[in-house]
Amino acid sequence: MIDPASDTVLVTGAAGAIGTALRDGLREHWRHLRLTDIKPIRDPSPNEEPIVADVADRVALERMMQGVRAVVHLAGMIGNYDLESLFRVNARGLFDVFETARLSGVERIVFASSNHAFGCYPITERVTPALPPRPDSLYGVFKVWGETMLRNYYDRHGIRSVSLRIGTYRTLPIDQRSLATWLSPGDVAHLVDVSLRHPDPGCLVVNGYSNNTRLKTYDPNWAFLGYQPRDNAEDHREMLRAQGVDVDGPDKDEWEWPEHGGSHAQAPERPVRSV
Numbered sequence: 001m002i003d004p005a006s007d008t009v010l011v012t013g014a015a016g017a018i019g020t021a022l023r024d025g026l027r028e029h030w031r032h033l034r035l036t037d038i039k040p041i042r043d044p045s046p047n048e049e050p051i052v053a054d055v056a057d058r059v060a061l062e063r064m065m066q067g068v069r070a071v072v073h074l075a076g077m078i079g080n081y082d083l084e085s086l087f088r089v090n091a092r093g094l095f096d097v098f099e100t101a102r103l104s105g106v107e108r109i110v111f112a113s114s115n116h117a118f119g120c121y122p123i124t125e126r127v128t129p130a131l132p133p134r135p136d137s138l139y140g141v142f143k144v145w146g147e148t149m150l151r152n153y154y155d156r157h158g159i160r161s162v163s164l165r166i167g168t169y170r171t172l173p174i175d176q177r178s179l180a181t182w183l184s185p186g187d188v189a190h191l192v193d194v195s196l197r198h199p200d201p202g203c204l205v206v207n208g209y210s211n212n213t214r215l216k217t218y219d220p221n222w223a224f225l226g227y228q229p230r231d232n233a234e235d236h237r238e239m240l241r242a243q244g245v246d247v248d249g250p251d252k253d254e255w256e257w258p259e260h261g262g263s264h265a266q267a268p269e270r271p272v273r274s275v
């Protein structure tokens with residue numbers, strides 16, 4: 001178990017959307033959060049230690065791993081990336097974060113994986129983390145690669161980890177799909193908190209969703225981990241309806257996407273360089 005009262009936790013990508021939600025949820029209970037990002041980290045509390053650095057800077061990573069017992073790895077390209085940036089940050093950067101953590105004696109890694117690790121499964125299949133991955137994009141492939149590295153770290157080095165296959169993290173649900181895939185700010189903080197505190201998660205892969213009525217997945221690992229999500233996208237259904245979202249289609253099993261990965265599952269790969 002990682003002890004909130006005594007252990008230092010490093011969070012990468014801490015200036016991002018999920019990083020900000022984690023700070024809000026964790027800073028009250030965790031004694032020392034070391035926060036890193038390539039962007040400035042705003043308004044640190046006394047128990048938050050900000051470090052501006054690129055995950056490609058191995059020397060900076062080695063320095064910031066000192067005294068760290070657990071790493072929460074969030075840094076990554078999402079949404080608007082070109083292929084080279086994806087390789088540099090989500091593959092090479094991920095490798096350097098994990099390797100410096102291993103070589104520094106870090107005991108627990110919590111990794112922001114993604115539902116795109118299994119995005120090619122048809123939506124009619126109630127996916128559990130026990131099924132083989134079916135990534136829907138190179139983004140998803142690199143998430144699976146991160147999960148696989150952590151499998152190797154557990155088997156070879158005894159490093160315990162939890163890979164979170166996050167659905168749609170937003171303050172509120174945004175579209176029809178997120179009625180099933182939403183993960184709320186409060187629930188993501190709770191999920192990371194239990195992933196750090198669990199005495200022995202082994203090498204766990206877990207789905208990162210809120211307690212949505214329309215979940216299309218099933219995850220027995222929630223009970224094992226002690227994850228009890230409180231929020232439900234359904235509570236925001238009327239807000240979505242007012243925005244013109246078809247919230248009634250799913251009642252008739254008419255989802256706007258046939259696979260778990262949504263539009264990612266059918267999107268063409270991105271060009272090598274953005275134009």
Ligand SMILES: NC(=O)c1ccc[n+]([C@@H]2O[C@H](COP(=O)([O-])OP(=O)(O)OC[C@H]3O[C@@H](n4cnc5c(N)ncnc54)[C@H](O)[C@@H]3O)[C@@H](O)[C@H]2O)c1
Nearest residue numbers: 013015016017018038054055074075076112114166168169
């Ligand atoms: N938001 C979601 O719905 C979602 C879903 C599945 C998985 N995830 C994963 O969760 C993680 C966090 O996502 P988010 O929504 O907070 O995204 P975000 O873009 O808000 O945050 C990512 C952070 O990583 C930082 N970063 C990017 N390149 C970096 C580099 N070279 N060095 C250091 N820091 C760098 C960015 O500055 C940013 O603050 C990502 O790994 C993402 O793939 C997010």
